[in-house]
Amino acid sequence: MNAEPAIRQHAISPQPGQKVVEARGLGLTFHTNDGPVQALSNVDLSVARGEFVSFIGPSGCGKTTFLRVIADLEQPTEGAISVNGMSPEEARRARAYGYVFQAAGLFPWRTIEKNVALPLEIMGYSRAERRERVARTLDLVNLTGFERKFPWQLSGGMQQRASIARALAFDADLLLMDEPFGALDEIVRDHLNEQLLQLWARTTKTICFVTHSIPEAVYLSTRIVVMSPRPGRVTDVIESPLPKERPLDIRETPEFLEVAHRVREGLRAGHADD
Amino acid sequence: MTAIAGTVPSTSASPLHRRLAQGKTLPILIVLAALLAIWYAFTVYLNAPWQIDAYERAGTEWTATDLVRDTMAQERPVLPSPHQVVAEIWQTTVGTRLTSKRNLFYHAWITLSSTLLGFGLGTALGILLAVGIVHNRAMDKSVMPWVIASQTIPILAIAPMIIVVLNAIGLSGLLPKALISTYLSFFPIVVGMVKGFRSPEAIQLDLMRTYNASGRQTFFKLRWPAALPYLFTSMKVAVAISLVGAIVGELPTGAVSGLGARLLAGSYYGQTVQIWSALFMAAALAAVLVGIVGVAQRLALARMGGRS
Numbered sequence: 001m002n003a004e005p006a007i008r009q010h011a012i013s014p015q016p017g018q019k020v021v022e023a024r025g026l027g028l029t030f031h032t033n034d035g036p037v038q039a040l041s042n043v044d045l046s047v048a049r050g051e052f053v054s055f056i057g058p059s060g061c062g063k064t065t066f067l068r069v070i071a072d073l074e075q076p077t078e079g080a081i082s083v084n085g086m087s088p089e090e091a092r093r094a095r096a097y098g099y100v101f102q103a104a105g106l107f108p109w110r111t112i113e114k115n116v117a118l119p120l121e122i123m124g125y126s127r128a129e130r131r132e133r134v135a136r137t138l139d140l141v142n143l144t145g146f147e148r149k150f151p152w153q154l155s156g157g158m159q160q161r162a163s164i165a166r167a168l169a170f171d172a173d174l175l176l177m178d179e180p181f182g183a184l185d186e187i188v189r190d191h192l193n194e195q196l197l198q199l200w201a202r203t204t205k206t207i208c209f210v211t212h213s214i215p216e217a218v219y220l221s222t223r224i225v226v227m228s229p230r231p232g233r234v235t236d237v238i239e240s241p242l243p244k245e246r247p248l249d250i251r252e253t254p255e256f257l258e259v260a261h262r263v264r265e266g267l268r269a270g271h272a273d274d
Numbered sequence: 275m276t277a278i279a280g281t282v283p284s285t286s287a288s289p290l291h292r293r294l295a296q297g298k299t300l301p302i303l304i305v306l307a308a309l310l311a312i313w314y315a316f317t318v319y320l321n322a323p324w325q326i327d328a329y330e331r332a333g334t335e336w337t338a339t340d341l342v343r344d345t346m347a348q349e350r351p352v353l354p355s356p357h358q359v360v361a362e363i364w365q366t367t368v369g370t371r372l373t374s375k376r377n378l379f380y381h382a383w384i385t386l387s388s389t390l391l392g393f394g395l396g397t398a399l400g401i402l403l404a405v406g407i408v409h410n411r412a413m414d415k416s417v418m419p420w421v422i423a424s425q426t427i428p429i430l431a432i433a434p435m436i437i438v439v440l441n442a443i444g445l446s447g448l449l450p451k452a453l454i455s456t457y458l459s460f461f462p463i464v465v466g467m468v469k470g471f472r473s474p475e476a477i478q479l480d481l482m483r484t485y486n487a488s489g490r491q492t493f494f495k496l497r498w499p500a501a502l503p504y505l506f507t508s509m510k511v512a513v514a515i516s517l518v519g520a521i522v523g524e525l526p527t528g529a530v531s532g533l534g535a536r537l538l539a540g541s542y543y544g545q546t547v548q549i550w551s552a553l554f555m556a557a558a559l560a561a562v563l564v565g566i567v568g569v570a571q572r573l574a575l576a577r578m579g580g581r582s
């Protein structure tokens with residue numbers, strides 16, 4: 001009941017239930033000096049508004065490539081893809097998504113607050129609004145008090161949180177996250193997983209999340225996409241029966257372990273192919 | 275004061291001692307002393323033949339002590355002794371009216387002004403070319419070879435031509451000299467800035483793309499700040515060779531003022547003391563200019579979160 005009005009507010013432009021990402025027969029072949037590399041092959045996938053979709057699969061199976069296609073950073077060579085009902089390029093021009101890269105990629109000459117303000121400066125937010133949003137998002141990732149620090153003065157985990165704050169600072173409905181917590185220790189990772197889930201529950205963001213960790217994928221997602229390499233393709237899509245409300249200890253419940261088991265089986269099957 | 279001195283009894287000479295023992299001062303002093311010793315030795319050795327000749331022509335008796343003393347006090351020595359050069363510098367700077375054309379500072383100022391003008395133009399030109407090269411494939415292919423070729427021509431060969439051609443179209447005075455500095459100094463700037471503008475990582479450029487940032491925004495918020503450390507490093511090289519350019523530029527003009535003119539006049543009249551004092555003034559000027567760029571670098575990079 002409580003969440004209802006918030007959802008209505010956000011849902012003005014794209015209709016609820018509308019497909020945020022829709023890929024049909026998507027393929028991408030890189031032409032390298034050593035010959036063609038088929039990174040994606042015949043990917044059919046649609047992500048509905050408000051979903052939390054995790055991509056899991058062995059290294060080199062095209063997870064990053066798929067996110068980059070959504071973000072218009074790579075052009076598919078086969079099939080079609082739409083983002084918010086537009087082409088990826090139109091969606092990028094409409095600033096439809098925030099992208100969290102595998103590395104933090106902060107600008108070393110900018111303080112943390114200036115780094116978070118970067119997209120806001122580019123998108124022309126007023127000074128007052130910038131200040132307000134930077135404070136709000138830094139608070140969200142528990143970095144209040146580090147505004148004036150330079151990136152090198154922060155630990156790797158804190159830098160990664162700053163890069164998440166940077167992606168959250170503007171109102172993109174779609175969040176593309178490429179192994180954002182890959183380099184962090186378990187405890188910090190748990191903490192950030194919990195916070196990310198809360199953030200997702202509070203807003204109506206759609207999240208596409210790449211990870212190598214089965215527990216992380218199961219804990220976070222409403223849907224888990226299992227991929228296999230050479231050529232990169234989707235081998236299994238697992239709907240999570242877990243409730244939206246997920247305390248950390250849900251990871252010890254039989255339902256959780258059941259889903260984790262299915263994901264592991266899916267990964268094994270993919271590996272057995274080659 | 276006395277109380278403090280009393281508590282630490284044995285410190286009377288210790289700060290100096292400590293600096294000598296621990297700092298860079300002692301090694302520098304040793305090297306300096308060695309250089310001076312070598313210089314003095316060469317002064318005697320190189321000036322001795324003429325001195326002995328002079329003794330013989332005059333028919334005077336001479337001893338080794340006489341020889342050493344007289345070789346260091348010749349009016350036109352092959353190699354002047356260090357104290358002669360110091361005395362000349364002192365006499366032509368502090369010992370002369372500042373407005374006089376015989377004051378070395380006056381000549382240094384003439385050279386400095388064309389150095390700075392040339393350096394400013396060279397830096398601006400270098401940055402502009404680098405921007406073009408980074409943003410335009412055609413320019414990358416076509417301009418860079420010319421930039422490199424330009425530096426393979428000896429500056430001494432083209433300096434007179436530049437001066438003559440510019441004089442023919444009515445440009446004289448400061449600008450032609452400055453343009454020679456520009457010709458030399460734009461090169462390290464172009465090379466450094468092309469590298470600097472290309473230094474952002476792929477992920478940072480991708481990030482700007484996801485924000486749909488304009489080319490101008492990507493330039494000013496990413497490429498330019500990323501290139502600044504490269505700019506300062508290049509500027510240190512550029513300012514030093516700008517000075518060389520300005521001095522070289524004074525040689526073919528028959529200029530009457532400037533350090534280059536002093537060098538030339540000195541060599542016409544065999545005034546080696548004057549040549550050496552002009553050389554030392556040029557070296558000091560170069561050191562000061564590089565030092566100023568270094569300070570600017572430290573200030574700017576400290577504001578950009580430099581670690582030092």
Ligand SMILES: Nc1ncnc2c1ncn2[C@@H]1O[C@H](COP(=O)(O)OP(=O)(O)OP(=O)(O)O)[C@@H](O)[C@H]1O
Pocket residue numbers: 030031032037038039057058059060061062063064065066232
């Ligand atoms: N720009 C490129 N040029 C050529 N080949 C590429 C390029 N980018 C990726 N590839 C290839 O495409 C395949 C998929 O790469 P991708 O980065 O999407 O894998 P991934 O699933 O993200 O792997 P990881 O889990 O290690 O991050 C790999 O075989 C990789 O070598």
Ligand SMILES: [Mg+2]
Pocket residue numbers: 063064065102178
């Ligand atoms: Mg990847």
